[in-house]
Structure formats: C-alpha cells, structure tokens
Amino acid sequence: MEATATYPFMAGGAAEGTTLQAGAVALADLTACPRFGLKGGGSAAWLKSRGISLPDINRIGAYRGMRLLRLGNEDILLLAEGGGEALAGLREAWVRDSGAKGYSSWREEGWAWLRLSGLRAPQAMQRLCALDLRADKFGVEDIAQTRVAQVEAVLVRAPAGFDVLFDVTASAYFARAVAAVTPYCQDLPTETEGNI
Amino acid sequence: MKILTCPMNGDRNIDEFQSFGPVRAGLDPDRTADAEWARHLFRAENRKGVVIEWWRHVPSNYYFLAERDLVSNEIIRTFDSSDPQGRT
Numbered sequence: 001m002e003a004t005a006t007y008p009f010m011a012g013g014a015a016e017g018t019t020l021q022a023g024a025v026a027l028a029d030l031t032a033c034p035r036f037g038l039k040g041g042g043s044a045a046w047l048k049s050r051g052i053s054l055p056d057i058n059r060i061g062a063y064r065g066m067r068l069l070r071l072g073n074e075d076i077l078l079l080a081e082g083g084g085e086a087l088a089g090l091r092e093a094w095v096r097d098s099g100a101k102g103y104s105s106w107r108e109e110g111w112a113w114l115r116l117s118g119l120r121a122p123q124a125m126q127r128l129c130a131l132d133l134r135a136d137k138f139g140v141e142d143i144a145q146t147r148v149a150q151v152e153a154v155l156v157r158a159p160a161g162f163d164v165l166f167d168v169t170a171s172a173y174f175a176r177a178v179a180a181v182t183p184y185c186q187d188l189p190t191e192t193e194g195n196i
Numbered sequence: 197m198k199i200l201t202c203p204m205n206g207d208r209n210i211d212e213f214q215s216f217g218p219v220r221a222g223l224d225p226d227r228t229a230d231a232e233w234a235r236h237l238f239r240a241e242n243r244k245g246v247v248i249e250w251w252r253h254v255p256s257n258y259y260f261l262a263e264r265d266l267v268s269n270e271i272i273r274t275f276d277s278s279d280p281q282g283r284t
Binding site for chain 1 (some may be wrong): 197204205208209211212254255256257258279
C-alpha cells in the first residue's frame, strides 16, 4: 500500500469533511486497511497451491490471522487488519508468479470498507438492508452480497457490528445514509431488543 | 416486494437483479444471411409461454438462469448455468 494513498474521508479525499459519527450508531473508516482480492479463472487454484484452504461460497475462512472471504467460485477477498505482513507476503508471491493465478480485483482501491458498530447498529441495519441479519440467521462466518443503503455491498459481521465493503465512490453518500437513519434507531420498542 | 431466489445468494429483492433476456442459440457465421442476422440482433420474439432467461445478481456479479412464465410473470425456478439438470 502506497504511503501517499488518499482515501475519501482523509484530508484531500473526495469525502473530506463528511462526519463519521460516533455514539449508538457509530461508523469507522477501515478503507486504508490492507486487503487483496483475486478474481477469474485460476484464482482458487493458485490460493490452494499456496496451502490456503478455501471456504464455501459466501462463507468466511481464515488464513494467518486474516479473514478470507469466498465471494464466488473464483472470487476471493482477503481482509487484514493491523500489520498486514502476511497479506503483503502473499501479494508479493502472487505478483512474482508468472503462471495461471487469476487477476487482481483491485479491492484495495475500488472498495470502501466501513465498520458500523454501536448499541443501535442492528437497528440501523434493519433500516439500511432488507436481509434478515439476526444472529441466528446471519452468523460470524456468513457473507451477504446484497444492497446496503441502496448500494451494492459485501456485508459481514464485525466485532460489535458489521463490516460493509462497497464502491469507494459512494463513501460520503453511505455516511450520510447512516446518519439519516440514526435518529429512527433510538426508540424502538424494548421487546424487539435481544431478538436482533 | 417481489422475491427472486438466486442459486448462489438465496432469496433476494428482485431489485438486486438484472435481466438479460431469453437464452438463444447462436447463429453460424458461415451459413447465416444478412436478413437472419438482422432478425437475430434487432427483433425480439415476444411470444407467450415459458422461457429460460439469463439473469444477473448485481452485488455478486453472478449470472444464472431462470425459468419464467411470460404471461403470469411467475418465476418457476432458478438454477446455475452449469447445472446438468437445469435445462431439461
């Protein structure tokens, strides 16, 4: 990752000045965190040749401390938080390999990565996404490829919330959409709590 | 909300999908006259009945097939294009 990269919410970015809210529905920007996506014929075989075991489609696996998302038969995404040394090593090996290896899907540049968390995050997701995301229906190893705030997105569970990956150009819109639903997430009937 | 069952992603709002029209046999470039090409490219069949169509689940960019009744708009079934049982 280039040290000089500018992401939308940073100074000089396209969404500079857009508030990433805190509180009961909080939004955090993880767009600068390392990730690496492979897509196209040969992607799965190349990863398997490195000794990486792939989960089923729309399920999450793990590789050296990273989350490994199987978005399709030949569409795989690795998410690294923290250092990302293992990810960098894998990327270098992929770049060096001159054989069949799939194609980079440029997830580190094309997608924003926002984390929605907080006490009322589940209620916010009720308003932003049509899917049933209750814990017994959408587990920690599940992936939903769907629409969130009317934007095509990859949705997974995160510690105390949800990670949403979507077109980076929609970053400011997404933050505003979350802010727009937040006032309606404060006073739900108490009997709905605990079921979400 | 109309629901379409994606073979890969499950039940979803039909707004998440894009239709690509009926599956059609390709033409043989060596045996096809201009008039046939014109018909193939520019004229839709638009008949009543049940057809198998290409659909795409947009968030996952997954293409699959759906059997649909063109009169009632009922989606009878959906299946992956590699499914050997699918087109029978």
